[in-house]
Amino acid sequence: xxxxxxGAGGGGDAADLRGRHRIQAELKKLEQEARFLEExxxxxxxxxxxxxxxxxxxxxMESKADPLLPITTGPVNQSWDRWFEGPQDLRRCKCxxx
Amino acid sequence: xxxVAELKEKHAAATASVNSLRERLRQRRETLLxxxxxxxxxxxxxxxxxxxxxxxxxxxxxxxxxxxxxDLLSLTSILAQLSLPTFPLVSVPSCAIGSVRRYQFSAxxxxxxxxxxxxxxxxxxxxxxxxxxxxxxxxxxxCDATVRLWDIRIASRAVRTYHGHESDVNSVKFFPDGHRFGxxxxxxxxxxxxxxxxxxxxxxxxxxxxxxxxLPTVTSIAFxxxxxxxxxxxxxxxxYVWDTLLAEMVLNLGNLQNSHDGRISCLGMSSDGSAxxxxxxxxxxxxxxxxxxxxxx
Numbered sequence: 580x581x582x583x584x585x586g587a588g589g590g591g592d593a594a595d596l597r598g599r600h601r602i603q604a605e606l607k608k609l610e611q612e613a614r615f616l617e618e619x620x621x622x623x624x625x626x627x628x629x630x631x632x633x634x635x636x637x638x639x640m641e642s643k644a645d646p647l648l649p650i651t652t653g654p655v656n657q658s659w660d661r662w663f664e665g666p667q668d669l670r671r672c673k674c675x676x677x
Numbered sequence: 678x679x680x681v682a683e684l685k686e687k688h689a690a691a692t693a694s695v696n697s698l699r700e701r702l703r704q705r706r707e708t709l710l711x712x713x714x715x716x717x718x719x720x721x722x723x724x725x726x727x728x729x730x731x732x733x734x735x736x737x738x739x740x741x742x743x744x745x746x747x748d749l750l751s752l753t754s755i756l757a758q759l760s761l762p763t764f765p766l767v768s769v770p771s772c773a774i775g776s777v778r779r780y781q782f783s784a785x786x787x788x789x790x791x792x793x794x795x796x797x798x799x800x801x802x803x804x805x806x807x808x809x810x811x812x813x814x815x816x817x818x819x820c821d822a823t824v825r826l827w828d829i830r831i832a833s834r835a836v837r838t839y840h841g842h843e844s845d846v847n848s849v850k851f852f853p854d855g856h857r858f859g860x861x862x863x864x865x866x867x868x869x870x871x872x873x874x875x876x877x878x879x880x881x882x883x884x885x886x887x888x889x890x891x892l893p894t895v896t897s898i899a900f901x902x903x904x905x906x907x908x909x910x911x912x913x914x915x916x917y918v919w920d921t922l923l924a925e926m927v928l929n930l931g932n933l934q935n936s937h938d939g940r941i942s943c944l945g946m947s948s949d950g951s952a953x954x955x956x957x958x959x960x961x962x963x964x965x966x967x968x969x970x971x972x973x974x
Contacts, residue, residue, distance in 0.1 A: 598681055602684040609688070615834075620701060623706065624705075627874070628711045630711050637721065646950050646951040646971075648971075649732055649969055651973065660966075662964060
């Protein structure tokens with residue numbers, strides 16, 4: 580198709596052909612993006628306002644125990660305070676971080 | 678076959694159509710933003726988090742690096758995925774310029790092998806975060822001021838693009854519930870987004886310094902295990918502890934005793950949420966934990 584396009588270009592030199600292919604590729608990308616944006620717009624028509632999900636957000640957050648907070652829900656885990664003790668076994672001392 | 682001039686015309690029309698759709702989307706989103714997390718929490722009478730100066734303390738300093746510490750590897754997430762029986766070989770997205778590449782992590786060899794490119798677009802990707810509730814999903818922050826959600830099962834197309842930031846997105850982290858994520862940017866703000874709806878739930882912005890109008894940029898962020906605290910490292914050496922609900926800064930780890938001498942460049946939370954690790958340009962890592970009186974309600 581590309582070769583055919585080049586032949587049917589009618590006076591188009593190599594630079595012209597390259598330019599045509601580049602514009603065609605960009606055009607395809609833009610058309611695809613427009614389709615995605617239309618889909619998102621359609622979805623958004625059915626989406627609730629921000630406030631509708633916030634109560635659940637607050638409740639879920641507050642029901643989870645957090646060792647770094649001065650006031651938190653339980654249960655308490657004794658290992659939370661291990662950072663203030665010396666290592667029990669130096670050979671097995673390891674800490675993993677996310 | 679269309680001529681170049683015709684193609685250019687079509688291109689201009691398509692560009693205009695995309696821009697118009699983007700504007701419509703932006704306007705529609707604005708109408709849905711009836712509140713934000715802070716206004717809602719205040720209206721609900723949520724009390725602020727209050728720290729004494731000795732509540733969060735540096736309990737360990739890890740030395741040994743001969744240069745700046747720039748990132749903390751998420752070892753636990755990789756190891757946790759390895760334990761899943763359905764994933765003998767696990768895909769670990771890794772950051773690269775303009776793409777997110779997938780590597781195979783072998784359970785029998787400590788090695789990563791390049792497999793394929795799963796996200797590819799023209800902007801520089803600064804950071805990624807994998808959703809712990811669904812390891813097929815991850816978000817990326819990039820230099821076009823956007824955050825994109827990717828599903829590794831959908832080839833090379835972002836599931837959603839999140840707008841709001843005004844400059845490079847340097848850090849992105851999933852909220853502990855996996856339904857939201859936080860971001861930190863060169864525009865000096867942190868933001869909280871809802872993954873599903875795309876709503877921007879909150880902006881965490883600091884006031885400009887009186888002597889200098891330029892805001893320090895956000896270099897790294899992390900959430901406490903409940904999500905109530907948002908830790909944010911800034912380019913001027915500050916490390917703010919934000920109350921996620923009320924959007925107020927409750928502590929600055931950068932000002933505390935035994936803090937780093939250089940910029941805090943990376944943050945990580947222990948898997949049980951009991952400690953925060955900070956890495957800095959001063960070549961050290963520090964571990965911070967709660968040493969005050971803990972009230973259980």
